[in-house]
Amino acid sequence: MPAPDPAVPDSTASPTTAGRPLRILVAAETYPPEINGAAAFANRLATGLSSAGHEVHVVAPSASGLPSHDWEGGVRVHRLRSHHWPLHPTWMICMPWQVAPALSRLLDDIRPDVVHTQAHFVIGRYAVSLSKKRDIPVVATNHFMPDNVRPYVRAPRPVLDAAASVAWKDLRSRFQEADHITVPTQLASDLLTENGFDQPVEAVSCGIDLTRFDGVDPAAEASAGSPPSVLFVGRLSQEKRPQDIVTALARTDPALGLEARIVGAGDQEEVLPRLARDLGVGDRVHVLGKVSDAQLDAEYRRATLFCMPSTAELQSIATLEALASGLPVVLADAVALPHLVRDGVNGHLFRPRDVDDLARAFTSVLTASEAQRRAMGEESKELVRVHDIRRTIARFEEIYRDVVTPRR
Numbered sequence: 001m002p003a004p005d006p007a008v009p010d011s012t013a014s015p016t017t018a019g020r021p022l023r024i025l026v027a028a029e030t031y032p033p034e035i036n037g038a039a040a041f042a043n044r045l046a047t048g049l050s051s052a053g054h055e056v057h058v059v060a061p062s063a064s065g066l067p068s069h070d071w072e073g074g075v076r077v078h079r080l081r082s083h084h085w086p087l088h089p090t091w092m093i094c095m096p097w098q099v100a101p102a103l104s105r106l107l108d109d110i111r112p113d114v115v116h117t118q119a120h121f122v123i124g125r126y127a128v129s130l131s132k133k134r135d136i137p138v139v140a141t142n143h144f145m146p147d148n149v150r151p152y153v154r155a156p157r158p159v160l161d162a163a164a165s166v167a168w169k170d171l172r173s174r175f176q177e178a179d180h181i182t183v184p185t186q187l188a189s190d191l192l193t194e195n196g197f198d199q200p201v202e203a204v205s206c207g208i209d210l211t212r213f214d215g216v217d218p219a220a221e222a223s224a225g226s227p228p229s230v231l232f233v234g235r236l237s238q239e240k241r242p243q244d245i246v247t248a249l250a251r252t253d254p255a256l257g258l259e260a261r262i263v264g265a266g267d268q269e270e271v272l273p274r275l276a277r278d279l280g281v282g283d284r285v286h287v288l289g290k291v292s293d294a295q296l297d298a299e300y301r302r303a304t305l306f307c308m309p310s311t312a313e314l315q316s317i318a319t320l321e322a323l324a325s326g327l328p329v330v331l332a333d334a335v336a337l338p339h340l341v342r343d344g345v346n347g348h349l350f351r352p353r354d355v356d357d358l359a360r361a362f363t364s365v366l367t368a369s370e371a372q373r374r375a376m377g378e379e380s381k382e383l384v385r386v387h388d389i390r391r392t393i394a395r396f397e398e399i400y401r402d403v404v405t406p407r408r
Helices: 037-051 096-110 122-133 157-175 186-194 218-222 242-250 271-278 293-302 317-324 355-366 370-387 389-407
Strands: 023-027 055-061 068-072 075-080 114-117 138-141 180-183 201-203 229-233 259-263 285-289 305-308 329-332 347-350
Touching: 023 037, 023 096, 023 122, 037 055, 037 075, 037 317, 037 389, 055 096, 055 122, 075 096, 096 122, 114 122, 114 389, 122 138, 122 157, 138 389, 180 186, 180 389, 186 201, 229 242, 229 293, 229 317, 242 259, 242 271, 242 355, 259 293, 271 285, 305 317, 305 355, 317 329, 317 370, 329 355, 347 355, 370 389
Parallel strands: 023 055, 023 114, 055 075, 114 138, 138 180, 180 201, 229 259, 229 305, 259 285, 305 329, 329 347
Antiparallel strands: 068 075
């Protein structure tokens, strides 16, 4: 493995984070095996902190519904009794009357130095209130936008707008009790301020492990006899808009031979193949479902370009991984995605939900020369350097010590 980049701080050696190991409780509403950005971040944060020498506990909904306490990747994971939420294909939720006593016992048993909540719903809500009662400092990170839920609620638009206003108010009332608030991007910080937050909100990237992508040369893989392909990775749900990729692919010149490879699971997993058949491109759309980490890495290597058409991304870990893989990216011009592409340099932006504009962006990348696509990939790698997970871990260690020190 190559030596660490000296420009990237090592979280285990930073003088600003030096001191005794901390006991940290991460409260998460979603955690692997659930597949989504918030779950991936919570897992990377917990395992990264554990590798840095801290004692880390995670409390999250049980994937099976039954409570458990297990070691996972050096982290003690406490899974609470949960139930499937009928409005979403995979979400597991916990009931308040079950969370409160279970989390109270965990806080009293673990006695963490700091609690870091990843949401403000049921587990996050009690993580904040119960910790404050015990004078345990709280760090709160927001991954939520009301628009994430809209596709799963059938109601008139005025009702949805009113519900969004209530959701923002609820988020403010809970998170502004925290000692420190973070979000993945500056745009997400501005969004909270625009919606009534009057306390500082710091942008700290979710980060990815850049060393995982050392030596990747997607151009070499893609030219090894495989047809050109566009890759999507993420939850297969309506707000992610994977259906736009299928429709846009059908509108590209068949002579280009573009294929789509779609990784993930969700309520669109069976819809997408039917849509592809209806559009006459069933043989060029491959819905792969959930895949192993090794297979996911192989998909990044073989892809010609990556596309994220979602209109509700506060950062997008999958896009960061695509950048680290050296891929040109085609991203919706919405929320935080424009910050991950230099239009015309390492890829293209397209008008959200405009499949003709998306097809145009696909064509632009596919008709570029191999040298031009390689240059795009190099720009992607350069852009993603600031999102190294080691920077993220180091910053959160600093934040934890900042909020813990006054208590001491």
